[in-house]
Amino acid sequence: MSPFNKDSTAEEITQAFSSQIKDRIFLITGTSASGIGAYVATSLARHSPAQLILVARTKSKVDPVIQEIATINPGLKVTFVSCELTDRDSVREAADTINNDETIPHIDVIINNAGVMMLPEYQRDKTGYEVQLSANHLGHFLLTNLLLPKVKAAGPNARVVNVTSLGHKITPFRFDDWNFSDGATYDGWTAYGQSKTANILFTTELARRGVTSLAAHPGTIYGTGLARHMDFQSGGDPFALLYEVALRNTGKEFVLDPQKTLSQGAAPLLAAALDPDLAERSGAYIADCQVEEAFGYSQDQENAKKLWALSEELVGQKFPE
Numbered sequence: 001m002s003p004f005n006k007d008s009t010a011e012e013i014t015q016a017f018s019s020q021i022k023d024r025i026f027l028i029t030g031t032s033a034s035g036i037g038a039y040v041a042t043s044l045a046r047h048s049p050a051q052l053i054l055v056a057r058t059k060s061k062v063d064p065v066i067q068e069i070a071t072i073n074p075g076l077k078v079t080f081v082s083c084e085l086t087d088r089d090s091v092r093e094a095a096d097t098i099n100n101d102e103t104i105p106h107i108d109v110i111i112n113n114a115g116v117m118m119l120p121e122y123q124r125d126k127t128g129y130e131v132q133l134s135a136n137h138l139g140h141f142l143l144t145n146l147l148l149p150k151v152k153a154a155g156p157n158a159r160v161v162n163v164t165s166l167g168h169k170i171t172p173f174r175f176d177d178w179n180f181s182d183g184a185t186y187d188g189w190t191a192y193g194q195s196k197t198a199n200i201l202f203t204t205e206l207a208r209r210g211v212t213s214l215a216a217h218p219g220t221i222y223g224t225g226l227a228r229h230m231d232f233q234s235g236g237d238p239f240a241l242l243y244e245v246a247l248r249n250t251g252k253e254f255v256l257d258p259q260k261t262l263s264q265g266a267a268p269l270l271a272a273a274l275d276p277d278l279a280e281r282s283g284a285y286i287a288d289c290q291v292e293e294a295f296g297y298s299q300d301q302e303n304a305k306k307l308w309a310l311s312e313e314l315v316g317q318k319f320p321e
Contacts, residue, residue, distance in 0.1 A: 002275060004289035006219070006258075010043040010266035013289070017274035021047035025154070026273070027098070027107050027147070028054060029085070029140065030114025032061035036163075036218055037113040039266040040273075045069045051077040053104065055094060055143075056114070057084050079104070085114055085139025086125040088315055095146035106153035109273045112140040112199075113163045118192050118242075122183035129314060130179050130186070136195035141202055141311045145319045148211065159212040159279065161272045164199035164294075166217055166257060166287075170242065171249040172297040173197045173307055189245040197298045198307060200285060205304035207283030209321050215294070216272040217287040218265035220257040250295070 004013065014021060021044055030037040031054040041052055042065065052069065056062045059080055066078050079101070083094035098104055115136045123131040129138065144151075144160055151158045170193025178194065180186040199215055206213035239256055246254035271289040272278060278286070285294035297303060312318045 002271065002277070002290055004267065004271055006260070006288035007264060008267045008271075008289050009261075009263040010039060010270055011263065013267050013270040013274065014043045014047050017270075017276075018047045020274040020276060021049050023048065023050045024108040025049065025051045025104065025106060026053065026109045026111065028052070028111045028113055029056070029083070029143070031056045031065055032058070033064040036221070036262065036266050036269065037111070038062075038065040039262050040111060040113065040269055041065060042068055042072060043266060043270060045072045045076055048073065049076065051079060051104065053079045053081060053098065053107070055081045055083050057082065077103070083139075083143070085143070086129075086131055086134040088127065088138075088142060091139055091142045092146065095143055098147060099150065104150065106155075106158070107147060107150040108154045108158050109161065110144060110147065110151060110159075111161045111163070111269060111273055112144060113269065114140070115163065115195075117167075118188045120188050122180065122186040124179075124183075127314075128179075128182075130191055132191045132195045133178065133198065136192075137198035137202060138311060138314055140199075142315045142317070144206075145317075148319075151211065157276070157279070159214065159273065159282075160203075160206060161269060162199045162203045162213065162215050163269060164196045164203075164215045164217055164285070166220075167193045167196035168200055168298045169193070169250065169252070169254055169295050170246045171197065172295075173201060173303060175306060175310070178310070187245060189242050190249060193246070193249070197295075200294050200298040201300075201304040201307045202311070203285075204283050204299050204301065205308045208301065208304065212279050212282045214272040214278060214282065215285045216268045217285065218268055219260040219288070221260050221262060221265040
């Protein structure tokens, strides 16, 4: 049993597992300033990794993070790679950039952190796919699979961390209408929940295929860019609709976690990335730095295989076992 819990901080996790950071290469998506990915990156930087690969859409939003890392650890190699996760061409270009970079011989840990939450209006990417599924799952599915040779080159201690959330308890994956009938049946919370369920199903199938992979839930954190579409100013409960939607979709009450600090939110991601004991729990769901049970539909093996096949179809490429 891990000694860490909901109050544990990124600093505590990285101090405990400093030896799992030193001289290793980490790739993190979604590393714009003030977000969890940035906090994960700066936390790792203090413990002498060999290299940090920061993947994000806009370099100007990551520049403050790169500058902070340079202050923390002036000799640390930091590589920025531009990637729009909702654009399959951009994902392939990013993967090619990384795969062809001779200074990146392998990748010890991928942390798929980038995401969007509760878009109030239906949006689709240029391929026609709902944007939350596209950004939160499909982009990471394609990027991770294209980079798996680099991960496998790192050896048996390499792993993939997919950042999910309590949001998986909003809905199962909607195999019969994953694209919301081109917007006709769209609901923002259901779309977000579907993408978070997809993150865990992706983790489940990666684990079955022999890739050490964990799904990590940061917790409830206000003030990051993830919640920019939510109304915290009007005085009402911005999550009121969420409770109704989750109950309708699953028949179960949805209970929101107590709020965490950014450091506490980064801690479960870092535990999933670093704790050597968790290698034996590949496929697990990590919350509050502990292995917890996710809703059954999100860890169902047949659902995981089905989503993998659908994801291959949607990104236009098969990935053999």
